Amino acid sequence: MIKAREIKKSFLVSIWFMFLTFPIMVIRVNPIEKIVEWRWKNMLVVGIGSFLLSFVWRYMLKKKEAGEKRAETGESGKTFLIQRILEERRFYIPLVTGLTIIAVAFPFIFSMYQTSIMTTALMYIVLGLGLNIVVGLAGLLDLGYVAFYAVGAYSYALLNHHFGLGFWSVLPIGAVLGFIFGVLLGFPVLRLRGDYLAIVTLGFGEIIRLVLENWNEFSFGPSGIANIDRPGFFGIQFSLQAASIYLYFLMIGLVIFTIIVVNRLQNSRIGRAWIALREDETACQAMGIDKTRTKLRAFALGATWAGMVGVIFAAKTTFINPASFTFLESAMILSIVVLGGMGSILGVIIGALILILLPEYLRAFSDYRMLLFGAIMVIMMVFRPQGIIANIRRTYKFNE
Amino acid sequence: MEYFLELILGGLTRGSIYALIALGYTMVYGIIELINFAHGEIYMIGAFTALIFTSVLTLLGFNEIAVIVLASLAAVIYSSAYGYTVEKIAYKPLRHASRLSPLIGAIGMSIFLQNYVLLAQTSDFLPFPNLIPEFEFIKPYRHIISSAEIVILITTSTAMILLTFLIKFTRTGKAMRATAQDRNMAMLVGVNVNRVISITFVIGSALAALGGVLIASHVGQINFYIGFVAGIKAFTAAVLGGIGSIPGAVLGALVLGLTESFATGYVSSDYEDVFAFGLLVLILIFKPAGILGRVRHQKI
Amino acid sequence: MNTILEVNDLSMDFGGLRALDHLDLNVVEGEIAAIIGPNGAGKTTFFNCITGICNPTEGEILISPPGKKRNKINGLKPNRITKKGMARTFQNIRLFSNMTVLENVMIGRHCRTSSGIVSAILRGRSTIKEEKDVVDFSYNILKKTGISHLVNEFAKNLPYGAQRRLEIARAMATEPFLLLLDEPAAGMNPQESRELDELITRIRDEDNISILMIEHDMKLVMSLSDRIFVMDYGRKIAQGTPSDIIKNPVVIKAYLGEDIDA
Structure with a gap:
C-alpha cells in the first residue's frame, strides 16, 4: 500500500515541477510578431508525469541504498540477468555462432x-x-x-x-x-x-x-x-x-x-x-x-x-x-x-x-x-x- | 586613445558579467568540490525566463519600469529554483560517490537542460528587447560607453558588495565558510550542511540569472546554447582567479574580459573563443591554483 | 651492520607550519624499528617525505640498498623510490577497491616487470610467461600473508584485518629491502594484533626485509621493535631500545603532558 505521506510528497513534487517548468514549458513567445502562445496542456503533462516519476525515483533510491547496505555487510549483490548468462560458459558457443550469422547476413537481408x-x-x-x-x-x-x-x-x-x-x-x-x-x-x-x-x-x-x-x-x-x-x-x-x-x-x-x-x-x-x-x-x-x-x-x-x-x-x-x-x-x-x-x-x-x-x-x-x-x-x-x-x-x- | 578606452570599458563590462556567473562556479566548488557544469544552463534559463516574462508583461500593458523589475525578478527566482532542483536531483545523491560520478552527472544535466529549452522553446536565436533605457547624460560619451554598460557595471558591483557582506557578516555566510573549510567538522558543530549547500546553489544561480538578464539585454539575442560558451568562460575566470576564492573569481573575470576585449579589438574577432579556451588551458597547465588560490594539501 | 636508510636534518614546512623539524633517523639492515609519538607529531609526514609523496624543505635522505651504492633520493617521484626498494602501506587503507585481491598484489609487481602495450596485444610467449610468473609470485605472497583464500575477492569486500594484510602483501610484491608500515595494527583486535606481530617477524626473518613502522599499539611496538624513535612536534625527542624508551622521562612527559611529574 502506498501511504498517504508518500502521496503527499509526490503531490508536492508535482506542484514544484509545474511551477518550475511553467515559463519554459507553458509559454512560448514570438518576440518578432509579438505573439504569445499558451500551452496549458504541457503543464498537465508535467504535473502528472512528475507525480508518477517521483514514486519511481524514491523507490529506486531506496533500492540503491539497500544495495549499498548489503554490499557493506559483505553479501554479494545480485547481478543483472545478462551478466549471469554470460558468466555461464555453455552459452558462449551458441551465442557467438548466432551473432556471427546475424552479422554476416545483415547487409544481404x-x-x-x-x-x-x-x-x-x-x-x-x-x-x-x-x-x-x-x-x-x-x-x-x-x-x-x-x-x-x-x-x-x-x-x-x-x-x-x-x-x-x-x-x-x-x-x-x-x-x-x-x-x-x-x-x-x-x-x-x-x-x-x-x-x-x-x-x-x-x-x-x-x-x-x-x-x-x-x-x-x-x-x-x-x-x-x-x-x-x-x-x-x-x-x-x-x-x-x-x-x-x-x-x-x-x-x-x-x-x-x-x-x-x-x-x-x-x-x-x-x-x-x-x-x-x-x-x-x-x-x-x-x-x-x-x-x-x-x-x-x-x-x-x-x-x-x-x-x-x-x-x-x-x-x-x-x-x-x-x-x-x-x-x-x-x-x-x-x-x-x-x-x-x-x-x-x-x-x-x-x-x-x-x-x-x-x-x-x-x-x-x-x-x-x-x-x-x-x-x-x-x-x-x-x-x-x-x-x-x-x-x-x-x-x-x-x-x- | 579613445579606442583603447572603449576596449577597456568593453572588457570591464564583459568581465563583470563573467564575474556574476563565475561566482556560482567558485562558490559551489568551494563547498562541494564539484565543477557544476550545468551552471551555464542556469544562466541561459534565467535569460529565457526574462525574455518570456518581458514579452508577456509588455503585452499585458505594464509600463517599462515594471516590466524590467518584474522580469528580472522572475529570472532570479526561476534560476534559483532550477539551481536548487538540479542540486537535489543530480548532486545530493552523489555526495559520497567517487569524484568522477558527480562530474559526469553534471555534464549530463547540462546537456539535458540545453535540450529541454531547445525542445520546449526553439532552436532559433530570439531577439532580446533592450531593457536598459538610454540615459540623456551619456549622450556626449556614447562612442566610448553606453548606458547599458554603466548599468551593468553598477549592478554587478552592487551584487558583489552584497555577496561579500553576506559571506563575511551573516550567520549563513559563516556557516558557508565553515562548510567550505571542512564539511565533516561543520556538520559536527551543528551546521546544517545540506541547507548550506542548497543556499550556495540558490545564491550562485540568482547571480547567474542577473548576469543572464544583463548580457541578453546588452547583446540583444539569446538561444539555448548561450550557456555553454558563457559557462566555460566563467569557469575559466574562476580558475584564473583561483577556484574556491570569491575575490579571485571577480579578478579572474575582469582579467578574462579585458584579455578578450583587447584580443578581439587588436588581433581578430574570429578567434574570440579560442583566446578564452587557450587562456584556460594555459592557466590549468602552468598555474592550476590560479592568481589568488591556495594549494590544498591532500591528506594521506 | 649496514645502515640502509639515513635521514639527515630533515625539515618539512606546510605554509607556515613546520611539520618536521631537523629530524635525524637511520635504519640498519635486518632490524625492526618503530616510530611512536602523539597524534600530529609528524610521523606520517615523515613517511610521505621519504617515499617521495612530499618534497622536504630541507635535509637529505640517503638509501643504501644491500649490495648497491649509497644514493640520495630527495625529490625523486614515489614510483622511482619504490623501484629502488622502499615500499609502504597507508594509515587509511588505500587499496584498489574494485580490483581483486590477487590483482592488488600483482600491481606491486609492475615495477619489476616490463611488458608494454604492444606485447600485451600480441601476447607472445615471453609475455605469457611474465604474466604467469607475476601470478605465481603474487599468490605466494598472499599465502605468506595468510589471505590466499580470498584471492578472487574484490578488495573492498574484505574484512578490515584482511585489508591491512593485503596492504602489506601489495607492498611486499615490489620486493623492497625496507618495508614502511603506517599503523599496521590500527583498528585490530588483540587476537589480530598478535597474528600481525608474528607476520611482521616472519617477513623480517624469512624474506630479509627490514621494517620501519609507525604504530600506536604499545604492546606490539615493545615486543617487535629492536629500536624505537619517539617523535613530538616534528622533532625526534628520543631513540633507543624498548627498555630505554620505557624509562625515558622525556618520552613519558611527551605522552602524559607537562603537569604530571615522571
Whole structure:
C-alpha cells in the first residue's frame, strides 16, 4: 500500500515541477510578431508525469541504498540477468555462432539504408571502446575525445583532396596522427587533477574545432570538404551499394579487432596499472607505477582509435565539416560508455547499440535524442554508476 | 586613445558579467568540490525566463519600469529554483560517490537542460528587447560607453558588495565558510550542511540569472546554447582567479574580459573563443591554483 | 651492520607550519624499528617525505640498498623510490577497491616487470610467461600473508584485518629491502594484533626485509621493535631500545603532558 505521506510528497513534487517548468514549458513567445502562445496542456503533462516519476525515483533510491547496505555487510549483490548468462560458459558457443550469422547476413537481408545505420552504430562501438580505455579503464575523463576523431577525418579528407591518397594508405596515417596528437595534448595536461583534466580536454576539443572552422586556407572552413573517395579494394572502386556493404564488413572487422585488443589489454600489466590508477592515484604511484607515463599511454591509445574511426567516418560520409566534431559528439560517446558500464567491453557494445539504433528506429525518439543522452548520464550516475554491465575482473584458479 | 578606452570599458563590462556567473562556479566548488557544469544552463534559463516574462508583461500593458523589475525578478527566482532542483536531483545523491560520478552527472544535466529549452522553446536565436533605457547624460560619451554598460557595471558591483557582506557578516555566510573549510567538522558543530549547500546553489544561480538578464539585454539575442560558451568562460575566470576564492573569481573575470576585449579589438574577432579556451588551458597547465588560490594539501 | 636508510636534518614546512623539524633517523639492515609519538607529531609526514609523496624543505635522505651504492633520493617521484626498494602501506587503507585481491598484489609487481602495450596485444610467449610468473609470485605472497583464500575477492569486500594484510602483501610484491608500515595494527583486535606481530617477524626473518613502522599499539611496538624513535612536534625527542624508551622521562612527559611529574 502506498501511504498517504508518500502521496503527499509526490503531490508536492508535482506542484514544484509545474511551477518550475511553467515559463519554459507553458509559454512560448514570438518576440518578432509579438505573439504569445499558451500551452496549458504541457503543464498537465508535467504535473502528472512528475507525480508518477517521483514514486519511481524514491523507490529506486531506496533500492540503491539497500544495495549499498548489503554490499557493506559483505553479501554479494545480485547481478543483472545478462551478466549471469554470460558468466555461464555453455552459452558462449551458441551465442557467438548466432551473432556471427546475424552479422554476416545483415547487409544481404536488410536495405542499404539499414546497413548504413548499422555501420554507424559499429563506428560508435569502436569509438566507445576507444574512449572506454581512457575513461573506463584509466579513469581519465576526456571531454575532447572528438578532437582526435576530427584529426583522423581531416587527415583523410585533406590527404585525399590534395594528394589523392587512398583510404588504406591513410588509415594507418590517421591512427598515427591520432596517437601523436594524443601524446602532444596529453603530455602537458595529464598531471592535472581529474576535474581539471575534463575541462582542459574540453577546451582543447573546442579549440581544434574552432581552428578548423576559421582557418579557411587549411581546412576549407565551415563549408568543409566534399567528394572524399570511398574505400577501394586493391584499386577496385565499388558501386554505392557494394561500397556500403564493404564498409560494413570493414567495421565488423575493426570491432572484432578492437574487442580483442581491449580484452587483452585489460588483463595485462598495463591494463591493471590503468585500473589501479583509476582507483587510487597516490597508492598506485607508491606501488611503483609511473603515473604520467601510464596515463599518457591510455590517452594516446584512445586517441589512436579515434583517429582510425575518423578516417573511416570521412570515407563513409564522403563529406566532412567542423559541425560533425562538436562537444555534443564527445558527450554522446561518453554517454555510451557511461550507460554501458565504464571498463566493460560488452557494456559499451550494448550501450552503443541502444543509444545509436534506438533514436534511428523509433522516430519519436530522434528529436529527444540529446535530451535522452543527458538524462541517461544523470540517471546512471545516480542509480547505477557502474553501468548496465559492470566490469568483471578475471578470476584465477590455484591448485593446492 | 579613445579606442583603447572603449576596449577597456568593453572588457570591464564583459568581465563583470563573467564575474556574476563565475561566482556560482567558485562558490559551489568551494563547498562541494564539484565543477557544476550545468551552471551555464542556469544562466541561459534565467535569460529565457526574462525574455518570456518581458514579452508577456509588455503585452499585458505594464509600463517599462515594471516590466524590467518584474522580469528580472522572475529570472532570479526561476534560476534559483532550477539551481536548487538540479542540486537535489543530480548532486545530493552523489555526495559520497567517487569524484568522477558527480562530474559526469553534471555534464549530463547540462546537456539535458540545453535540450529541454531547445525542445520546449526553439532552436532559433530570439531577439532580446533592450531593457536598459538610454540615459540623456551619456549622450556626449556614447562612442566610448553606453548606458547599458554603466548599468551593468553598477549592478554587478552592487551584487558583489552584497555577496561579500553576506559571506563575511551573516550567520549563513559563516556557516558557508565553515562548510567550505571542512564539511565533516561543520556538520559536527551543528551546521546544517545540506541547507548550506542548497543556499550556495540558490545564491550562485540568482547571480547567474542577473548576469543572464544583463548580457541578453546588452547583446540583444539569446538561444539555448548561450550557456555553454558563457559557462566555460566563467569557469575559466574562476580558475584564473583561483577556484574556491570569491575575490579571485571577480579578478579572474575582469582579467578574462579585458584579455578578450583587447584580443578581439587588436588581433581578430574570429578567434574570440579560442583566446578564452587557450587562456584556460594555459592557466590549468602552468598555474592550476590560479592568481589568488591556495594549494590544498591532500591528506594521506 | 649496514645502515640502509639515513635521514639527515630533515625539515618539512606546510605554509607556515613546520611539520618536521631537523629530524635525524637511520635504519640498519635486518632490524625492526618503530616510530611512536602523539597524534600530529609528524610521523606520517615523515613517511610521505621519504617515499617521495612530499618534497622536504630541507635535509637529505640517503638509501643504501644491500649490495648497491649509497644514493640520495630527495625529490625523486614515489614510483622511482619504490623501484629502488622502499615500499609502504597507508594509515587509511588505500587499496584498489574494485580490483581483486590477487590483482592488488600483482600491481606491486609492475615495477619489476616490463611488458608494454604492444606485447600485451600480441601476447607472445615471453609475455605469457611474465604474466604467469607475476601470478605465481603474487599468490605466494598472499599465502605468506595468510589471505590466499580470498584471492578472487574484490578488495573492498574484505574484512578490515584482511585489508591491512593485503596492504602489506601489495607492498611486499615490489620486493623492497625496507618495508614502511603506517599503523599496521590500527583498528585490530588483540587476537589480530598478535597474528600481525608474528607476520611482521616472519617477513623480517624469512624474506630479509627490514621494517620501519609507525604504530600506536604499545604492546606490539615493545615486543617487535629492536629500536624505537619517539617523535613530538616534528622533532625526534628520543631513540633507543624498548627498555630505554620505557624509562625515558622525556618520552613519558611527551605522552602524559607537562603537569604530571615522571
